[in-house]
Amino acid sequence: MLEMYRNMEGDGVGLWFSSSLCIDVCACAHARVGTQMATGKGYDGAYGNGHTTTVHAFFSLIQRKYTCLCLYKHSPSVEVGSSVGHFHGGSIVSVVNEGIVASFLPVLKGLSFESAMVQDPKRCNSCKDSASSRDSPGWTRSSPFPDEVLDRVLSLMESHKDRSSVSLVCKDWYNAERWSRSHVFIGNCYSVSPEIVARRFPNIRSVTLKGKPRFSDFNLVPQNWGADICAWLAVFAAAYPFLEELRLKRMAVSDESLEFIATSFPCFKSLSLLSCDGFSTDGLKSIASHCKVKLLRYGVRNLTELDLQENVMDDLGGGWLSCFPENFVTLEVLNFASLNTDVSFEALEALVTRCKSLRVLKVNKNITLEQLQRLLVRAPQLVELGTGSFQQDLKPRVYAELENAFNNCKNLHTLSGLWEANFLYLPVLYVASASLTFLNLSYACLRSSELAKLVAHCPSLRRLWLLRDLGFVMAAASLCGFMSETIEDARLQSWDMPQEEDSIIKFRGSNLYFLVQVLDTVEDKGLEAVGSSCPLLEELRVFPADPFDQDIVHGVTESGFVAVSRGCRRLHYVLYFCRQMSNAAVATIVQNCPDFTHFRLCIMNPGQPDYLTNEPMDEAFGAVVKTCTKLQRLAVSGLLTDLTFEYIGKYAKNLETLSVAFAGSSDLGMQCVLGGCTKLRKLEIRDCPFGNAALLSGLEKYESMRSLWMSACNVTMNGCRLLAKEMPRLNVEVMKDDESDDSQADKVYVYRSVAGPRQDAPPFVLTL
C-alpha cells in the first residue's frame, strides 16, 4: 500500500511505497518537479500562475518494508494545516495547497492512480511507528525502488545539492546519479581535479567552475595565482567531447584556451565568463569565427550564448564581432557590455537581424541611442537589454522612434546599462518598464527625481541595483540651533539652484567659520520612491559613486534604506555601501524585513562606529542575526567587537557565507563563529585581530567548509603549519608579502580538496 504522510517537522510529506523503516540520510535537498496538477481523480495539465513550487526531494533508505520517497514542499506561503494527499492502493496523489499548485509527474509507471484528499494534515497511523526508528542507520544494498522510477525522478533534479544527497544514499543510487548527471558545479577548482570529475561523471554537458578566492576581485590576490582553465579543457576535450556549456568565474582564461574551446567541442553552445582574466578580443574572434561549424559527424555546431561580464581583458579592437559568419543565426544571448572598444555596428545590426531567437542583448557604451533604436526594431522580442550609453542629442523624430521601439518590447524583464543616461530620454522607457523585474542602474548617475519617476513605472520590480553619490551631509539643525533659520534658507536655496547637486554654504560669524553642507536628499528621495513604487522588490544593491573620496567626513543618512524596508517587505537580498550607519536604523530595517537571506552592509570607513551614539555596531548585526533566521550570507563592517561574533555564532544557524573586515577584538570572535555557525561554508576575513588560537579552533570544521581566507590577521606560519599537519585533507596555502617578517602568514587560504596540494602553484604560494 502506498501511503503519504506529513512529517513531524510539519514541513513535508512522505510517501511510503511498501513497508519498511524510514531513515533520513540527507537533510536538505531541492527538486523542482511536476507540470501537472491533480485534483480529485486523474490529472489535469495546468501549472499554477507563476507560482513555482520548490519541492524538497528527499531520498531515504529504508529497511525492507518501505521504500520511501519524501517530497517536501517548501514555500513561504505554505501554511500549517494545508491539505496533504493520501495514497491508497498503489496510487499517488498530489499535494495541493491553497493558492499554490504543486504536482508530481506520474513518475510511478505502471501504477494506477487514485487520489483522496485529506483535510487534516496529521500523519497516518502506519507512519507513526516508523518515526521512532528514523534514526537507526540500516542500509540495504539494493534499492527496492524501481530503476525507472529513480531515473525519472533523477531527470527532474537539477540542483547539485539534491544530487549530492541522492548519491549518498547507497552505491546503486550513487551510480544512477552519476550517470545521469549532465551539469557539474565546482565551487573551487582546486578542490577536485579534472580527472576525478571525468571519472565520476561520464556524461557531462555543462560545467560551472569557480577559481580564485573572492578577495581576488579586490586586488588581494597577486597576478598569476592560478585557476587556469587550460588543464581542465585538456581533460574535457577527451572526456566530454559533447560538452555544450562552460560557465567560468574568476578563472584565468587565455586566448589559446578560447581558441581551444572554439575548436575542440563540436556541440559547444554556451560560454559565460564572469570576472575572469587573461584573454583579449583575439580570443573572442576565435569563438565568433567557429561559432557555426558544419561537422560531418555531428551536424552543425551552433553557438547560442556569449556572455562576458566584468572581465579583466585586453580590448584590442572590435573586429571580433564581425567574425560571426553570415549564415550564423542561432545566437540567443550576447553580452559585451563590459568591452570598451567599438564594434562594427553594421555587423552587430546584421547579427541581431538574423538571430531571431535573440533574447538577451547587452551592448557596450559605444552604442548610441540611435543605434540602439535600430537594434530594438530588429529585436522586439528581447527579454534582457543592456543599453549603451543612453546619451545623445536626439532629434524629435528619432526620439519618437526610440520611444516606439521600446514600446514594442513587450517582454523586457531586465534592463541595464544606461551609462551616461541623459534624463531627458528616460521617459522612452516608461511603457516598457511595466514588465521589468530587474533594473540595473549601477552604472547610471541618476538624480533622485529621475529615479523616482522611473521606478514609478516599474511596479513589478524585484531586483534593483543603484549607484549613489555619497558626497552629501545632512544639515543637523539641532546642532546649530541658532542658525536654523539660515540653514532653512540654505536648504531652500539649494533647491532653487537646479544645476547644483550640492551646496556648500559657508557662514562667517564671529570668528568662526560654520561649514554646513546641506543635504540634497537625492538618494533618500529616490529610495523613498522605490519603497513606495516597488512593493515586490526582493533585492536591492546600492553601490557608491565616490568610493575613494576620503574628504567626505560624514555619511549620508540611512533614511533611504529604512524607507525601502518599510515599503518593500519582501526584501531578502541587500548589498549596501554607505559611509555610516546607526544600530537603530539597522534594527528597524530588519524588523520591517525579517526575511533577509543575504545581508551585506559595507560601511566604507573601516572601524566606523554608530554615528548617532558612537558605539560599536554590534547591536546592528545582532539584530540582523536574531531577526533574520533564514540568513545565509552576511557581510559585516563598521566598528565591531567580539560581541558581534558571539551573536553570529549564537543565532546565525543558517549562515553559509560570512565576510569580515577590520572587526573583532580577539580570537574569541572567530572562535564563536566557527563554533556556532553549523552551516558555514565560506569564511573570508581581512585585517582582524584573529590569531592562531582562532585559526586552530576550526580544525574540525574546515573540512565541512569550502574555504577559509584570512589576510592581514595575526596568524603565523607556525599556526598554519600546525593546521596543515593536523588536517592532511586540507590545502593550507600561504601567500607572503615581500616586506613582512618571515613568521607572519600574511594571506592564508585554506580549502578542502580531494585532489591534494596544487601542482601548479606559483612561487609566492606556499603549500604547507
Next chain:
Amino acid sequence: MEMKRQNDLNLKATELRLGLPGSDEQPEKRNNKRASSDMDNSSDGEKGDQECAPPTKTQVVGWPPIRSYRRNVIQAKKTEVDAAGMYVKVSMDGAPYLRKVDLKFYKSYPELLTALQNMFKCTIGVYSEREGYNGSEFAPTYEDKDGDWMLVGDVPWEMFSTSCKRLRIMKGSEAKGLGCL
C-alpha cells in the same frame, strides 16, 4: 608646505563641523591624496589615469570591496563626466556659495576671467608668467586631472579647459606661493 599649514589653520581649527567628537579622523593609511591637493576639503585626489591606477601606498588595498572593473568604470565616469560636461565648480574664498561655469562657453582666459570677476564681484588682475597674479586681490587657481592645484594661465587654453576639474579663486595673500611652483 607653508600654504598647506595656513589652510589647515583656517579650515580645520576654526571649523564647526557636524559630527561627534573623535569622528573627524583622517587616518594615515586611508589618505590617498597628494600633499598639494590637500588645500580644499572636497577635492578628489586620485582620479588620474584609471588605466594603470595602482593604489597609492597609503591607501588600503582592496577596500572598499568593489570589483576592479566597477571601480575603474566609476573613476572613468567621473573623469569623463567632468570633462564632457565642462561645467566646473568655482569657489571663492569668503563667498557664501559656489558657482558653476561652463568652460566650453569660453574661448580664452580673458573671457573666463572677466566672467569670474563679474560673477563674484572681485578683481583678479592680470596674469604674468613671472609673477602670476601678484599684486591682485585674488588669484584664480584650478585643480587639474592629477589632483594638483595650478595657477590659471600657465598653460594654453585648450590644455587648461580639458584638464581643469574645478576652480578656486584664492585670496591674493594665500596665492603667493603658487607663483613659484
